[in-house]
Amino acid sequence: MLVVKISLFIQVIVMAGLIFSQPDKFEPLRQRMVKTQIMDRGITNSAVLNAIRKVPRHLFIPKEYEEEAYNDYPLPIGFGQTISQPYIVAYMTEAVKPSAKKKALEIGTGSGYQAAVLAEIVEKVYTIEIVPELAEASSERLKKLGYKNVECKFGDGYKGWPEHAPFDIIIVTAACEKIPVPLIDQLAENGRLVIPVGAPSAVQELELVTKKNGKTETKRLTFVRFVPFKRL
Ligand code: SAH
Numbered sequence: 495m496l497v498v499k500i501s502l503f504i505q506v507i508v509m510a511g512l513i514f515s516q517p518d519k520f521e522p523l524r525q526r527m528v529k530t531q532i533m534d535r536g537i538t539n540s541a542v543l544n545a546i547r548k549v550p551r552h553l554f555i556p557k558e559y560e561e562e563a564y565n566d567y568p569l570p571i572g573f574g575q576t577i578s579q580p581y582i583v584a585y586m587t588e589a590v591k592p593s594a595k596k597k598a599l600e601i602g603t604g605s606g607y608q609a610a611v612l613a614e615i616v617e618k619v620y621t622i623e624i625v626p627e628l629a630e631a632s633s634e635r636l637k638k639l640g641y642k643n644v645e646c647k648f649g650d651g652y653k654g655w656p657e658h659a660p661f662d663i664i665i666v667t668a669a670c671e672k673i674p675v676p677l678i679d680q681l682a683e684n685g686r687l688v689i690p691v692g693a694p695s696a697v698q699e700l701e702l703v704t705k706k707n708g709k710t711e712t713k714r715l716t717f718v719r720f721v722p723f724k725r726l
Contacts, residue, residue, distance in 0.1 A: 520552050520563065523563075524550075524551065527546075527566075537584045537585065537588050542587045542611075544614070546580065550639075554577060554610070555569050555605060556570070556571065556572065564580070567579050571605045573627060573628055575625065575721055576604070576721060577605045578720075582718060585716070586665055587608070587665075589686065589715060591663075591686055593616065594616065596617060597617060597662050597663070598620070598664070599620045599622075599655055599658070599659075600619060600620070600622070600665045600667065601652075601654075601667065601677070602721075603623035603629060603633075605632055606635050609641070609644050610641055613641045616663065618645070619641075619645070620658050621644060621645070622648075622649050622650075623646065623647075623649075624724050624726060626648050629648035645658075651666070651668075653674075653676050655680070660681060661681060662684070663685065663686055666689035668721055668722060669692060669698045669721065672691070673687075673701070678710055683706070683708070688700060688702050688703075689703070690718050694723070695722075698718055698719065698720060699716070
């Protein structure tokens with residue numbers, strides 16, 4: 495009798511373990527996305543690839559688009575804003591050369607997805623969002639998903655976040671006509687800033703700004719299309 499009870503107990507434990515350790519149903523789609531949309535287009539940084547393999551992108555978008563979460567395009571997240579195409583997130587993250595000891599600033603939290611990808615790699619992420627509803631929702635989402643190294647705030651990212659500057663990494667995910675000067679000032683020595691520059695209604699160029707001996711250098715990377723950078 496005791497043996498039966500013990501074996502039943504073990505069976506229950508094993509089943510519970512199976513249920514709770516099951517990867518989400520999107521896992522295969524996510525792995526395929528990394529292979530076909532990201533690696534096959536030339537992204538090689540293993541920290542970036544692993545971060546994107548891990549972050550559950552479907553939890554960052556409205557339920558109605560869940561099935562499209564791992565497709566090769568941006569998706570609406572409400573308030574006229576979008577979550578970027580997965581490849582662009584990978585491209586921008588690789589461009590800023592993230593690593594464990596670095597401190598990052600993101601302008602345009604949106605869904606919080608880019609912040610989560612960065613947070614998988616770097617020590618600390620500060621992120622600013624100008625739409626109050628999105629700022630609140632993404633902050634909640636990141637907390638719920640256990641990202642303790644991300645600090646979110648509502649506000650105009652034009653001014654950066656001087657209290658936490660300088661930043662090794664700055665990622666701007668909204669299109670500016672000109673690079674905000676406070677962001678250049680808040681970039682650390684040897685830091686890297688990526689930002690889409692150009693007219694909001696057109697295609698923009700993704701620019702990479704690096705700082706060496708206090709001097710900045712700007713390089714054009716590729717053409718992109720982002721939502722406009724707004725001001726409060
Ligand atoms: N990085 C986001 C994509 C966001 S789309 C993600 O991973 O989901 C760009 C976001 O920038 C929008 O949410 C928009 O509201 C925000 N934004 C635009 N101008 C801003 C500004 N001046 N400061 C902070 N956020 C801004």
